Amino acid sequence: MPTIPAIDQEKEKQLILKEYRNLLRSLKETITTSERKQLRLAFEMALEAHKDMRRKSGEPYIIHPLQVAQIVVKEMGLNATAAICAILHDVVEDTELTLDDIKREFGGKVAKIIDGLTKVSGVFDLTSSIQAENFKKLLLTLADDVRVILIKIADRLHNMRTMDSMPRKKQLKIASETLFLYAPLAHRLGFYAIKSELEDLGMKYTESETYKEIARKLSDTKRERSRYINEFTRPIKERLDEEGMKYQIYGRPKSIHSIWNKMRTKHVTFEEVYDLFAIRIIIDSPQNKEKADCWKVYSIVTELFTPNPDRLRDWISTPKANGYESLHTTVMGHRGRWVEVQIRTVRMDEIAEKGFAAHWKYKEGTADKSLDTWLREIRELLRNPDYNALEFLDDFKSNLFSKEIYVFTPKGDLKILPQDSTALDFAFEIHTDVGYHCIGAKVNHKLVPLSHRLSNGDQVEVITSRKQKPNEDWLGFLITSRARSKVKHALKEEKRQVALVGRDMLEKKMKSLKLPLDDKNMAELMSYYHQPTSLELFYRIQNKDIDLKDLKNFQIKGGRIIAPKRQDKGKGTINPNLITANADLLIFDEMSDKIAYSLAKCCNPIVGDDVFGFITVNEGIKIHRTNCPNATELLSKYGYRAVKTRWTKQQEIAFLTGLKITGVDDVGLVNKVTNVISGEMKLNMQSMTIGAKEGIFEGTFMVYVKNTDELEDLIHRISSLKEITSVTRIET
Template structure:
């Protein structure tokens, strides 16, 4: 543990103007407040905040951050309050300590909610000051270093899983790769002890057999570059055990099949030397095609810059090489922490990187803790690709992204309005996966409504969150509209006039806040016609016929955007319904109307595409469903009853397969629009008779 004078000397070594008295006071304050508290290791508790502060000095962070590290557990674990911190150390320190402090109620939450609430708190605090995250990452790293002292193995695994899912990705996203690698290694040891033991054992065996092989290769690389007149530093190491295990799992290969377990780093003086060194290495040894990446011209979202290549060394040995300048190396290892060094003085850098702004936006759209955690993981922890707008603006996206993900990355409003895309100048379906370097042009429509089935193919957290938010609002509005129509139908059949007084009384009887809540409950079928009638006029339900129900009038199918007299048909490959974005593809004299994300559009990409929209008076179309039922008596009847409850007809039903456990059926049903279809699918999925229900 660092002594008081040692900590002060560390800070003064890089910041001669640091307030020595304030640092001493913070050290003594944490010592006194934690008093006789002990850690699981048997060490005094105050050793933990002191070590965290030491980690902050390694990053050469300002004295406010050092003091925050010293005090970060005082409010949570002692009688100290935020007001005490502010009175003794000022508002800036108090704000940062408050941002790092865990809420006590988090510990009593279910695991996923606890993790999500923890993440929510840190993201909100980080939105104001990134130093909150830097202290928290150091706090978690030191806790992981002492994790083996905790006796409960289940608790060790829980902490390790949280570290792997949240804190290591956060460290990676702010570019703190040293923290990320050590966290992953320590968590890997707890989560996969057998794999950890096997891989570290094999690496030790290779080291003993190969002797100084890593040093020998590093020397050969340095000599080759020196002969070309380049002054460089070269270091080598075996790949990270967790990285090896991850590659083995992803590629389904054994340890022996992993050929590139050695990695080397070349540090140069200038970016020009980086490219010069790359040319020398590629002339000296054969490069492996497809393994070269230029993160200098196109940095990662966390600011990481380097050249990556892989080569075949002697005896067919594969090695990886990273080439960067000294400045790049410091930023790469410590990421955004490098920008918080003492040299910043009174000027605070922007605490929100682009990915962090997306996460803050996700906070506002997540419906519950699990959804927040899902979206945040997507935003933090995915491999990236690069795509360009037609004007050359660069966007980084998760691997597997589509034009919809791209549109939401540019702006939420553009994502909502997307109806089509041109990829490298060619019309392509919205579900097309983008490749590195694609130029993407988003085609906008007039109405801003994301589609439900986009959730089947978008991969970015920002897109998923925005789509779900829009769909929830759209579904609510549609349910209120449907509920209003049902309500009007019910009161029209009443033997007496229903006024505002009867409506207000019904709201009280049903325990609903207002008229909108009533219409929503009716539209979602939480309140039936009989229950509504009884609430409006107590005792009247018994006088109504049993088969009395509301049915919306049916109208013809019409679309806008075609010349008068043009024949068209709704494509049987995708069965578009009102509410789907639609596009026409000319086929001879007629037009096939497809949903905008229909897979077969790729086959028609060379034909003429016509932007279409549903006519406002269109009400109804056919939709195709696939439903798997449990194979037991009554399930088919229960399923068909659900269609009646949701006011739709089955026009075609066929059994696709059946065995002892399940039966699978395909059907065509009449629906009013996309919201009506969504209600039907939701009702099917909620039924105990149904295993799975999907639109085809």
């Protein structure tokens, strides 16, 4: 039996004290004497409350809240109150301490934040709707104190940094939820560095091989990159010194996740991603001279290097909705390389790094107003009783990461909307009633339909009619969560009116059968007609989708109706004897034919891919790659339906996968490629699509392979052909 190493209590005590002192050092410039006492008390209470608890890694649990507090202070720029809350964030949920204890020692404000944090704990719930409801609760706390959500993001960041000891299934769930919700939320609140780290850490677990490969290549090219940055910035520094400007200038690599995104969206290799790093110039400038000084630096940079006119981004004149201010340009540097340059002031940089927290320091400007507007809209959405949690989550999520456009009213007032917003979205931005009655719009004095997509700089005049009312078709093109929420509410209200008539019809029918319309009879009817709610049942009765004559086929016993058995056609569901609640390991081997499974068409997994099983409603288990485009959403929303999956002994099965091949067009190139596939490797092809334009060859080849080893061998062989520039596996 293995021996458990003895715990060195003195060493652990020193480690805990070191973490606490680090936190104190981070707060030394802002903390008052009374706050220092409160912080010490919070530390002692948490230390006592968590004394017998350990994390999966084996370290004392108290290290976790202390490091969350450090993130809150050092990386988010919050104060001692937030640090106290971060230290105490798990005590009410995990220990004997109560909210009353917290309130007695630290006051109502701290107790309220801890209450908010306790309400939104327990991420992995049993059903998707509870999981979404949990996130909805998290956002409700925005209405009271935004620090709740900031501490929750810090908590998630520390968990992501220390997840190596967790089981693989839990790593996948947490990483997927982080990519799906927490990274976009950090982005929306302006925490760019935290957003990037959350994305990188999420990728580390969902696409570990790709993550390691890009990290290795970044490390290998670090020295050459540093030399290039020094060479590029030298003339800029000389000119800034001549102008007597106070500044900092440095180059930083792009995040692994953003590099991978570029590789995927542009179908290029790591070596072909030209902007692996960005140069940042931060100037020390008084607020009344900020704009002029930033443009002065811009003119210096563009005098030295030729700019790409399509890559100028001016977020100084019009900041992003989350408060981000900066001037971005891309210029042609030495040796024919494009380089992104970001220009901002010390104040702008603090807002870019510390996000929402910095707005308490700089309480002015359009950025602050737009954040307030966003928070107000979230509160409005959350107050809508008709908005179920999953709908809310989808609509909220869709607006988190979207780029923005700037459009104007006829009077010249600026409105910021998500990219791809329509004329109807704009109408709802003006007022709910304007949206309800909108029949069209004039964009730049030209008549357009409701679904017309707006562009930057458009001037929009809304046309209304009192006869117009919301239409279900609108949901097909509306973009903003505000507009979608309002339309859903109006449609539901209209549905209620129709359903009232349906209810009367059902009541009369039940009365004629001398039966009560009570909960039990309603449940039997809803089950028989497959209706999720009584509202849907009544609505379909009034619309004649449900024929009440069917009731003559029901049995009546003691005031109860018993529905006849229906023979539903369709695919069978999973045998519950094969997949049980605690079965988290599915093995593909000789037994696999006893379990209904199929390979997901969205990612076409093959033997050797890192995969997971997903229990569907009526198609058995679908097998997805962990880096499938849909994996993040499936695992974050429906994590309880995922089953751990691995390949074992396979029968000789061929799996369909796709390759995208580009190269220099040359006579006989297609023959060379097909010869490698069919001749050298004896593989079957399902199809190929080829084309050439201006001397560039592009082809898509659908091929049957046995496993990832065979696929990698094929990619290597095709890449070896001198005319070929890239071979990539098609993700979908």
